[in-house]
Amino acid sequence: MTPPVIKETAPAAPLKSEPVKQGVPASKSQATPQATPMMAQYMEIKQAHEDCVLFYRMGDFYELFFDDAVKASAALDIALTKRGKHLGADIPMCGVPVHAADAYLSRLIRKGFRVAVCEQTEDPAEAKKRGSKSVVARAVVRIVTPGTLTEDALLDARDTNLLAALARVRADGSQTLGLAYADVSTGSFHVEAVEANALAAALARLSPSELVMHDGLLADELIADAIQGVGTPLTPLRASAFDSDNARRRLETLFGVKALDGFGDFSRAEIAAAGALVDYVTLTQAGAAPALSPPKTTSEQGLMAIDAATRQSLELTRGPEGGRDGSLLAIMDATVTAAGARALKQRVAAPLADPAPINKRLAAVTLFAEQTRLRGDMRDCLRGVPDLERALSRLALGRGGPRDLGAVAAAIKGGADVAALLDPQAGRAPDFPPLPEDVSAAATRLETTRTGSASALGVLLGRALVEEPPLLVRDGGFIAPGYDADLDELISLRDGSRKVIAGLEAQYRDQTGIKTLKVRHNNVLGYFIEVSATQADRMMDGELQETFRHRQTLANAMRFSTVELAELDAKVSRAGDGAIGREKELFDQLAAEIKAIPDLPDIASALAELDVAAALADAAQGNNWARPKIDNSLAFHIDAGRHPVVEAALKRQGNGAFIPNDCNLSGEGAIDEKTGEPARPVWLLTGPNMAGKSTFLRQNALIAVMAQAGSFVPAAAAHIGVVDRLFSRVGASDDLARGRSTFMVEMVETAAILNRATDKSLVILDEIGRGTATYDGLSIAWATLEHLHEVNRARTLFATHYHELTALTSTLDRLANATMRVAEHGQDIVFLHEVAPGAADRSYGIHVARLAGLPDAALSRAEEVLKALEEGDTGGASKGDLAADLPLFAAAPRPKSAGHAPSGPDPIRDALSEAAPDEMTPRDALDLIYALRRKLSDD
Template sequence: GPGLRALLARAKLGPPPLLQEVAEGLGHHAELVDRLGRALGPDLPLLARDGGFVAPGYHAALDELRTLAGESKRLIAGLQTRYVADTGIDSLKVKHNNVLGYFIEVAAKRADPMMGKDGPYIHRQTMANAVRFTTVELSELEDKVRGAADKALALEMELFKDLCGEILTRAAEIAEAAAALATLDVLASLGELAADQRYTRPEITTGTEFVVEDGRHPVVEAALGRTGDGPFVANGCDLSGGNRLWLLTGPNMAGKSTFLRQNALIAVMAQMGSFVPAAKARIGAVDRLFSRVGAADDLARGRSTFMVEMVETAAILNQATERSLVILDEIGRGTATFDGLSIAWATVEHIHDVNRCRALFATHYHELTLLAGKLPELSCHSMRVKEWQGSIVFLHEVATGAADRSYGIHVAKLAGLPAAVLHRAEDVLERLEKGDQGGAVASLAEDLPLFAVALKKAEKKEAAAQGPSPVEAALKAVNPDDLTPKQALEELYKLRELLRP
C-alpha cells in the first residue's frame, strides 16, 4: 500500500484514474498488519486447535506457561539425576506413557531397596524385567506440566478469537483492499504481457469499423514460442466500409479457424482495456460477440452435432445487430452437401442484408464465392498454400480472392491414410469433377472395389474357357534345358512376333 502510493506520487503526469482508484482502495492497514505480524508465528499449524501459532513475546502469561511446559524435560532430567544419587541405581530412568504418565523404572533385580513403605518411592507396577515407581514430587510436576500445556492452548484460543474479532470488524475494508489488489494484479499482468509480446494499444471508436493490421492469435503464438515451431504468421483484417462481411475459403489446416478466433480475441481484449496482439487496431465498439466454431453434440438433450450447430446459428441470426461481431466456421457441414450449401448460402445472405453486422464466414463451399457478385459488401478471401513436389505447404497467409481447391486429399495424406485409399479417392474426385455428379456416382457404384474384384475373377474364368493363347501354347512347347543360348534367343524373338496384332 504505502510503497505503491509513493510510486504513484512520483509520476510526473499523475497516476491514471484507474490506478488512483486502486491506490485509494488499498486503504491503510498498518496497525492491523503490525498486530498480526507480532501475534502470529512464522510456521503456522494446519488447525488452530493444534496450538503453537502465537509468536513468542506477544503475551507474557502465555510465554510463562510455555516455559513451564517446555522445560519439563530439563526438570525431569534433574529429578532423575537426584533419584540415581539417592538410590545408587545407575540404570534408573524416569519415563512417560499415556497410561501411567511420568514414572520411575528400574530393573526388577535391583528394585528391593525401593520397596520399603517408609521410603519416598510409591510402587506402581511390576513387570517381568522391571518395576515402576512414582513419587509425590514427580506427580506434582506432572500435574503442573499437564496443566501448563492445557492452559497455554486455552489461552492461545482466546487470543485467536480476539484476532478474528478485530479482523471481522474491518471486513469491509479488507474486502475493498483485496478487490484493489486483484485489479492491480490484472493490470500489471496485462502490462507485462504487452511489453514482452509486442502488443499495441487499440483505438476504440463509436463507429462500426474493424481494422486490424498484422493481428496474431495470443495463445497459438505463445504455444509456437514454447515449442520452437517457428514464428506466428500475422494477418490483417479490415471489415470497414464495403467489406464488413468476409467469406474465407481454403484447405483444412491452412489457418481459417485460427484467423477467425484471433480477431474475436482481439475485439474482446481491446474492449476489456488490454493492449492487443497486432501492429495496429482500430475497432468500433462491439455490443455482442457471436461465435459458431467447432463441432459438439448434446447427448443429454438428444441433440446431434448438426442440431447444435443450427440452434447456435439461429441464435446469431435472431440476435446480431449492426454493432455485433460474428465469426462462423463451416456452417452446414453436418448434413447432406446440397442441404448444407443451401443453409450456408441463405445464412450469408441474411447476415449481409438483415443483420448487417461485421462478420467472418469460413467455408469449404466454394460455390458461395459467387455471392460476391450479388452482395456488394461481401468480399472473398482465402488462405494461401503452395504446391511443391506433389505436396502442399501451408503459408498461413490470408489473401484476397477465393481458393481454387480444397486440397482435402493432400491433408488426408498428411494424416496418414493408406496409399490405396488415397489413390482411390483421387480417382473418385477426378470422375466427379469431370462431369455430371449423378452419372458419375452411378458409374462409381458399379466400379466399387468389391465389384472390380468380381469383374477380374470373371475375366479370368472367361479366358480359361477359351483355351490357351498362341503365346501360351508356344511357350508350353519349349523345353529350356534342350536349348543352346542361340536357340533360346531365337525362341524369344518368335514369342515376341506372336504378341504382335
C-alpha cells in the first residue's frame, strides 16, 4: 500500500505570528470587488497554507470556507451551509465549536488531513476602534499534523507518537542515511545511522506517525521500497532544510551550545536529519521553539534486529486487526501509568542484544516479583501519578493549562511517595535484598522530589492550585484562595457584588412599590431592572422616571437601568476581567517555575521505568512466568515453553490449559540434558495441519523477544544466548500494491533471511516453497534448509510438509527431526499439540478437510487419488487418465463392496439394465425395488 504523501510544507514566512493586514488580498486572482475585507483576509491566509484545512476563528467557532468546508463537512459528518457570495457563487461554509475543536481535529488527522489553526490575535473591541468595518487581526498559530500532536484528546495516552526525518549527505562519501525521530508530546529526541537496506526494519520498529524527507530520496529504489512497504505518511520538505551546516547551527541555537559534541558523535547525515526535524516542528508551531531534549544517539547494534515482515508475523505490538488486542504487548502490559505503557511498548518493539543491560532489567523485575508487598505499595503509589512527560511538553510549547500544573504537582508528590518506599531506611526486614542497579538509579533520580528543588516546586504548586483545576486558563478559578492577595481582592469585589445587587433590588422595590421587581444580568445590557408590562407605567411617571431609564421593551416585560447599576456593572466587569488577567499572570509565573527545574524529565523517566519493572513482575506472577538466563552463548533451551497470547486466550475462554513443549536449539558444544547427546540447533518439524506447528514456532520467537526486552517468560526455565537478529516466515500474504504474488513475497522474505542471518540469529520458517509446483517447492525448501545449516548456521525451526526433507538428518549433523504428535481412533484423529522427536509419516490433510466440512463425495475422491499417488499405481492408467476421471468427484462415490473389486460384476447394475420400466406395472416396479434391496443386503 502506497503511503499517503502530504504536499510540500510552506516556507517559514507564512507561519509568522504577525497579524495579517486587513482587507489586502494576497494576489490579483483574489483581489475581486466581491471579496469582503474579512473574506480577503481569509483568502490571504489560506493561500499561504494551501496544503492544509484552515480553521478560521470567528468568535466561539472555527469556520471553514470553500473547498475546505466541502471536504470537512463530509469527513466530519457536519452540516454544510453557505455565507455570502464570491464571484457570483455561494460560499460553502461549515464550522465547529472552539470548545469541542479537539474532537474534530482528531477525526481529521486520522483521515489524513493537515489543519492550520488560525486564531484571533486581538480583541474585537480593539478592531472596532479602527472603524465599524475593520477586521479582527488573525494569524495561524499552529499547523496540526500527525507527527506534531500534543493534546491528550488527540493522542493515545499509552502509545508514543513519533515524528521522523530522513536525510542523506552524499558529499561525505557515505551512503548511510541519517534517521532522526522525536515525540513532540514528551520531548524525547533520538538520531541513528541506518543503511538503506535496513531502513524498512528501522521504520517498522519506530512506527512513526509522520516521516519528513526531501522527495529526491524517493529516486533511490531501496528507500522508496522501504517507505512504501511500511506505509508511513510522508511530508516532503524543501531541500535547504536538510543542509547539514544549517542544521548544525539550528541545533546549536535550540540547545544553547557552541558545539554538539557534548551530546554525542553525530554523522553529517544524522545532523541533517535532526536539524530538518527541528525546522519542521518550528514551522508547524508557528515559530515557537520545540521543547525537545538534546538528541541521543541510538544504534541497531545494541538491539535485536527485527524486520517488518517478522514484526507483522509475530504481532509484537499490534494484533491481527491492527490494534493492541491480540498482540504480545497486550498480554505483557500491566502498567498503571501512561508513561510506563509507552516505555514498555518501546522495550517490546526494540529488545536489547546485550546481556548486561538485559540482566539489569531482569534484576529489577525479580525484586518486585519476590517482594510482593513492595510491588503492591509501589503500584498503588504509581496509580495516582499523571502523565508528567506530556504535561511538561505542553507547558514548554505554551499550550498547557491549569490541569498541567496540577499534573506536575501530583507527579512530584507521587515521586516522593515512591522514593520513600525505596529509601534504605524505610524500616525493611533484615533479609530485604539490596536494590538492583536500575531500581537504585531510579530512586536516586526521585530523591529531589523529597528534598530538592522539585520538592519546593511541589509545595509551591500545592499552595497555589485548587484541588480540581479547570482545563483552560480562560475558565479561571484555578488559583487557591489565599495564594495571591491581589487576586483575592478582585474576586471578593466580583463575588461581593451579589450582596450589593440584592440590596439594590430591595431598595428599588421599596422605592417603586413593585414587589415583583427583579435585578437581572445578560451580556448585552449588563445589569438591568425588569418589571411586568402592566407595572412599567408606574416607573415612567413622576419622580421615578428621573431615576429609572427605559432600556428595552419585551412582550410581557420592560427593562430599565439606573446610574448605580451602570457603575456597578462596570466595576464588576473590571473586577471579573482583572481576576482572569491576574490568574493568567500567575499561571505564567508558575509555568516559568516549572521550566526552571531541570530534574523533572528525569523524574518522569524514573517513574516510568519503575512502573514497567513492577508491571512485568505482576504479569510474571499472574501468568507463572520464569526468569530466563541470558548470556552471550549460542544457547537456546526452553523448558516447557508456552505461547503467551494463545495461553491467555485459552484462559479467557475456559478451554483448558495450554500444553507446554520443550525446545533446544543450542549451538556447538551444548549437550541436551534429557538425551545426553549434543544439541542440534536446526529442527525440521513435520506433522499435520492444525496440530500446532505454527504456534510452536511463534512461541519460541516470542519467548526470545520477551527475554531480551527484560521480561520473565512463559516457561518452566529458559537459557538464551542473545539473539542478534530474529526472522519469522510464517503465514501467507501477498503485496499486490507492489506487484508481488504470495510466492514472490515468500521468496523475498526468504532471501532476506539467507542473506542476513548469523549463527547468533533465530529463524522460524513455515512451509517454504508451497506457492509453486511440488518439485520446485521441494527443491527450494531443500536448498534453504541446507543453506541455513551450512552457511548461516543459525538456530532454526523449519516446519514443512515435504517429508522428503527428513532424510537430510543422515547428512546434516546439526539437524534434528521433530514432529507434532497425533492420536488416531479409526478415521478420527486427535491433535495432542505435543512436540516429540521423529518425523511424521503423513500430513492428515484429508482429516483436516473433513473437519472443515468438505462434502463427502470430495473427501472420498481425495482418498482414492491420494492412495493411487502414494502407491505409485493408478490401476494401469496414466496420471493423465486419473485426472480425466476427476469429474466423478461431483457425483456420489462408487460403492465399495467387501471382496469385490470395483471393476467386477455388479448384480444391482445388471438387474437395473435388464429391467424395462415402460412395460412395468406399479406392482412390477415395487417387486423390483424389493429384489434390489435383497441383493444389496446379500452383498
